[in-house]
Amino acid sequence: MKVAAAKKPATGKKSRVVAAPSPSTSDVENANTPPTKKSSKAKKPVVASHKITEFFHVRRSTRKTGKQIKLEAHENLRDLVLNKSNEAILEIYLDAVKGRGIKTTVNFSKGDFVLEYIGNMMEYSEAKTVEEAYSHEEVGSYMYFFEHKNKKWCIDATAESPFKGRLINHSVLRPNLKTKVVEIDGRHHLIFVALREIEVGEELLYDYGDRSAETLANNPWLLNT
Amino acid sequence: MFEAKLANSGLLKKIVESIKDLVTDAPFDCSETAMSLQAMDSSHVALVSLKLEVGLFDTYRCDRTINLGLSLANMSKALKCANNDDTCMLKYEENEGDSIIFTFADPKRDKTQDVTVKMMDIDSEHLGIPEQDYAVVCEMPAAEFQKTCKDLATFSDSLNITATKAGIVFTGRGDIGSSVVTYSPSSNTDDESEAVTLEVKEPVNVNFSIKYMNQFTKATALSDRVRLSLCNDVPVVVEYPIEENGFLRFYLAPKIDDEENME
Numbered sequence: 001m002k003v004a005a006a007k008k009p010a011t012g013k014k015s016r017v018v019a020a021p022s023p024s025t026s027d028v029e030n031a032n033t034p035p036t037k038k039s040s041k042a043k044k045p046v047v048a049s050h051k052i053t054e055f056f057h058v059r060r061s062t063r064k065t066g067k068q069i070k071l072e073a074h075e076n077l078r079d080l081v082l083n084k085s086n087e088a089i090l091e092i093y094l095d096a097v098k099g100r101g102i103k104t105t106v107n108f109s110k111g112d113f114v115l116e117y118i119g120n121m122m123e124y125s126e127a128k129t130v131e132e133a134y135s136h137e138e139v140g141s142y143m144y145f146f147e148h149k150n151k152k153w154c155i156d157a158t159a160e161s162p163f164k165g166r167l168i169n170h171s172v173l174r175p176n177l178k179t180k181v182v183e184i185d186g187r188h189h190l191i192f193v194a195l196r197e198i199e200v201g202e203e204l205l206y207d208y209g210d211r212s213a214e215t216l217a218n219n220p221w222l223l224n225t
Numbered sequence: 226m227f228e229a230k231l232a233n234s235g236l237l238k239k240i241v242e243s244i245k246d247l248v249t250d251a252p253f254d255c256s257e258t259a260m261s262l263q264a265m266d267s268s269h270v271a272l273v274s275l276k277l278e279v280g281l282f283d284t285y286r287c288d289r290t291i292n293l294g295l296s297l298a299n300m301s302k303a304l305k306c307a308n309n310d311d312t313c314m315l316k317y318e319e320n321e322g323d324s325i326i327f328t329f330a331d332p333k334r335d336k337t338q339d340v341t342v343k344m345m346d347i348d349s350e351h352l353g354i355p356e357q358d359y360a361v362v363c364e365m366p367a368a369e370f371q372k373t374c375k376d377l378a379t380f381s382d383s384l385n386i387t388a389t390k391a392g393i394v395f396t397g398r399g400d401i402g403s404s405v406v407t408y409s410p411s412s413n414t415d416d417e418s419e420a421v422t423l424e425v426k427e428p429v430n431v432n433f434s435i436k437y438m439n440q441f442t443k444a445t446a447l448s449d450r451v452r453l454s455l456c457n458d459v460p461v462v463v464e465y466p467i468e469e470n471g472f473l474r475f476y477l478a479p480k481i482d483d484e485e486n487m488e
Binding site: 048049050052056057 | 265268269270271272350351352353354355433434437459460476477478479480481
């Protein structure tokens with residue numbers, strides 16, 4: 001019976017192994033001569049490859065963790081507050097009735113930091129003494145009382161200063177700012193945050209919040225503006 | 226929450242075993258449609274890209290896109306607990322800490338085993354892989370490619386692939402000798418799974434590190450076939466399809482030419 005020839009591989013593969021001639025004498029010589037730059041290079045045949053990143057570029061992930069976003073927002077706020085950069089984008093204007101007020105030269109979105117209320121930060125007890133003194137001198141009070149971490153504080157901005165937070169007028173009916181206490185580098189700051197979209201040219205207004213009978217009697221505008 | 230069940234733990238085992246020596250950390254991106262992974266080796270020469278589509282899973286639920294970072298070594302430990310035929314359920318619940326639970330179930334014995342693996346923060350750099358029209362696409366039995374790479378590695382550290390319409394040639398040339406494997410496109414298509422198919426738009430001549438190729442071929446267990454996509458001066462793609470519902474792809478940057486090296 002005739003034996004079939006070895007089955008032709010379907011792949012049509014052909015393999016060839018060739019032995020190299022014995023190492024050339026030059027290699028031996030090289031081993032005896034002091035190592036030159038070339039021989040040291042040829043010492044280890046590490047295959048140097050290109051980096052995959054030369055062909056495919058890193059796509060910076062636009063996804064961020066909630067923690068990261070919060071942290072970045074805080075860093076941003078910190079810069080804005082400490083640099084006082086917003087002071088320059090707000091302007092003082094004169095109103096026939098209200099006197100000085102503040103208008104914005106830029107748009108703000110809801111929740112944006114607008115300005116810090118800058119003055120002397122003091123504890124409640126000290127503020128009361130100061131307030132008492134002011135009432136005798138008949139100077140307009142620029143004192144803002146607030147609570148932070150269960151403690152009462154006051155910022156006194158009565159003294160004239162270049163900072164504009166003290167000049168923002170009151171409105172209970174249509175305020176566009178609200179106050180907020182934020183902690184930055186361990187110190188607390190009283191800031192104004194946009195309550196809604198604020199457009200260029202709008203006057204900045206917030207609710208002074210003082211509803212005590214005595215103040216209301218003297219300042220009826222607290223309730224109807 | 227994320228919950229996905231594979232009919233066989235064996236599949237995940239094979240995947241992890243084939244990449245765990247190449248990449249250490251696996252940032253799994255889970256979306257509504259697929260579970261995928263992209264990771265580079267430590268020297269940034271090779272890139273692993275894995276995609277497991279919903280179709281591979283018995284059940285799959287992913288409420289929102291999440292990133293699950295796992296160490297492949299730890300994942301391998303977890304999977305060692307499973308028999309290949311056990312079903313494998315992966316579960317991650319956001320409010321239950323930073324762990325993934327692997328539940329292996331043996332339906333024949335009504336046995337389940339829960340293995341919890343801590344997740345890790347992986348600073349993953351996602352690479353954008355551009356669309357590429359490859360000059361040469363070659364498909365062959367995965368085992369055949371594995372043997373070829375292994376044979377060449379005994380002679381050389383680098384692998385030269387040249388392909389023309391006439392065939393594809395794998396060459397490993399070293400100090401002790403060389404091995405040259407030539408495949409002519411098979412006209413004999415009796416057995417499709419054994420065929421070597423070759424599509425050549427333009428001839429290519431490229432060099433790669435054989436060490437990486439050998440690592441890639443650990444994925445041979447995953448698939449009968451492997452597909453090589455080649456172009457001059459761009460990374461080669463070595464792709465192992467996974468049950469028509471996914472793939473494991475390896476990208477390998479070309480070797481720096483000796484002439485380039487001299488400069």
